[in-house]
Amino acid sequence: MAAPSGLIAHGLFEDLQARTDEDTAIRDGLRDIIQTWEKQNRSITYVLSRGHGTPIAKLSELLKSAEEPLGKAVETVGKLAEVASKAPYYKFNGMWSRQMQDLVFQILFWGWLGGYENGGGEVKSGRLMNIEEVGEYLKVPVNLKDEDKFHLAIEEYLHALISLVEELARLARNSVTMGEYERPVLINQFVKDVLAGFQILNLKNDSLRRRSDSLKYKVKDVEDIIYDLSLRDLLPKKE
Amino acid sequence: MSEYKQEQPISPYMAMFEEFRKELDEHHDRRERIVKASRDITAASKKIIFTLQRVRKLGVPLPPYVNKSNEEYWKTIETRFREIAPDVQNVNAYRYPQLTWGNQEFMEALSFQHYLETQTLISYEQAKSRVAALCGDGPTVPLTIEDYVLGIYDMIGELMRFSITAMALNGNLPAGEPRKAPAGEDSPMINGEETAAAPEEPRNVLTDMRHIEQELEFFHPGPGTPFEKDVNGKAKVMHQCIGKVELANYSLTVRGKERPKGWRPDLAERPKEEDTRAEVETF
The missing domain is CATH 1.20.58.200 (Translin; domain 2)
Known part of the structure; x- marks a missing residue:
């Protein structure tokens, strides 16, 4: 398929294709991680939804048992951040924003019930983890304004x-x-x-x-x- | 009054929300600026394209009146690009999808003008450096592969209008100036077959459109992306555009010589495509 002389610069579309394929590879990598993440979020929901039927006296135990699935999800966020940082943050952010909102909600719920400062015994509920605390828990930066890196956004x-x-x-x-x-x-x-x-x-x-x-x-x-x-x-x- | 206020204790989260408000306001202001600029760039690009449709010759510098009347629109684009460039840097580079409206229309105007002047397809790198030049010494507005590719698809529609107008008015399909064969380069294509590298026949718009289509058909956007959806939609339109030029060319070949100069090929004769006539007649 020889193009007529000069109409299209040699390799023009091949180059665009190569760059597009790179994005596709990143997207595929992200999708796998996000699927795992989604399942982990569901495991957290499974544990924490029992909060609706657990008397305060037994809450401490329940919150402790949520820590393991929460930890797994946090680990996955770390993996995602690594892959996502190969591309500009907002290029693919829409792929995981939903899962991020979900997980942060679970963390906030767990934290509010008393999981964040759970020293055993009767838990003290009512504390809102602020965005910095959630970021720390997730081990990701929050609300980056200049640096183009993976982070937790205000909207999330x-x-x-x-x-x-x-x-x-x-x-x-x-x-x-x-x-x-x-x-x-x-x-x-x-x-x-x-x-x-x-x-x-x-x-x-x-x-x-x-x-x-x-x-x-x-x-x-x-x-x-x-x-x-x-x-x-x-x-x-x-x- | 002050007593009343004390009865409603201030929410302990106010400081946090005030911080959020500041950030969100900045974000919304940026978005608003980008949306406005994107609209202005779209409008200016459309006007540029409109003037370019008055050009009749291919592969030669534009007539002075075209450059003169488009000057203000290029200036508008330059001003708008410079205004929003700081808003789309670093982490905000891909934050505002609204940017792509203006960028695509800009790409359409830029690639159309480039084609008329040089009878070549502007490359992605050339287009990016053009945007950088418009942005001057400051930060540059990013032009994505999506902007580029979708703009090129739309450009084919302009080539269709350009060809049909030229055929109606001049009675022939626009082609470049006859050129000397370039030393040792690819041989030219005529009627889809390679010919010996002898004296080079000028390429015409239709063969160029077909070649661009061929190249674009080999280009695959990421599966399942909005980009893929856009490409699929535009590919259909592009194919129809080429069909329209082919049909006009056919009419011209079969009956053209019997008709007086200035007669417009009656595209509505083809059944199924009711919209053809309206689209062509707008020019």
């Missing part, structure tokens, strides 16, 4: 935080079922504080905006629970 953290609020609204209900009336009060304050934070963000019309819009309904769900408890005089008395 915020998505995870919205998931946490949704999960806690559910937990508030289930806590009542378990006869734990203090936890809904804790959750009520927490989700309000988070909502207040989201309200100062100028979000554009994207998925983060749509999800954050639903936060107020979750806050209301928890308020309704508090209302029900107060009506029946079930709220713990303030000392």
Whole structure:
């Protein structure tokens, strides 16, 4: 297929093909890692979802048992970061952003329940791990502004935080079922504080905006629970 | 009033969210600038292409009036590129997919002009250095392989319009100036067959379009990527464009001599393709 003299420079498309194939190879490598990661995320969900039926006294044990699957996922993130750093961060970031949001949510949930500072005994719930702490836990940098490297992005953290609020609204209900009336009060304050934070963000019309819009309904769900408890005089008395 | 405020304790996460707000605002501002610039670059490129469609000759420098009327549009592109170049550096290089709209249209204009002037396909490297030149001494806007390839696909559509207009007005398919055979290079292709390297017949637009198509058909974007989807869609359009030129050329060969000069090949005679006529008549 000899091109007519001069129309197309020799090797023009071969060169483009070679570069495109390099990207394809990176993408294939990433896809394998992400698949493993997805399974590991599911194992974490499997353990932590038992939090909805575990009384606080037994929570410490549950949180300990979540550490192993969490550790595995963190290991996978390390592998991914290594492969991903061969390309500009935002070139392939869309491939794993979802899994990242998922994992960060699980870490936040685990951390909120008391897993992050779990010294055995009765756990202390209600602590929000900030983005730096999550980054440290994942062993990746957070919110890089100049350096083009693998990192945890603000948007991913915020998505995870919205998931946490949704999960806690559910937990508030289930806590009542378990006869734990203090936890809904804790959750009520927490989700309000988070909502207040989201309200100062100028979000554009994207998925983060749509999800954050639903936060107020979750806050209301928890308020309704508090209302029900107060009506029946079930709220713990303030000392 | 102040008492009322104290009743609502400030969220302990406010400082964190304030930091997030700052970052997100910067991000949205960057995105807005890029979207706007991308639109301006698209509009300017379209205007450049429109002027270029008034050119009738191939492989020679553009007539002065074309350069003159396009000057302001190239200037717009230059200004916009320089404005957004700092926004798409380092970690932000691939962050704003909106950049590709303008880049593709720019590639279409650039490659079309390059083809008219030189009757050659601009290379990816040439296109990148052109963007770098427009950006001046400052940072450079990245031009991706996707931008380049998709722009070339669209350029074929411009070659179709260019050919059909030329055929309608001049009664022949545009071809380059006769040139001396280059020493020892590939032999030219005529009617798909290689000829002896004797005095070189000038290439015409249609054979060039076919060759670019051939090359593009061998190019495979990554499987399952949006790029692949775009390429598949554009490949279909490109094939139709070549078909339209072939049909016009056929009409010209079969009946052209019976018709007065200035007669437009009636493409609507071909059934199935209802849209053909409208598209051609816009020029």
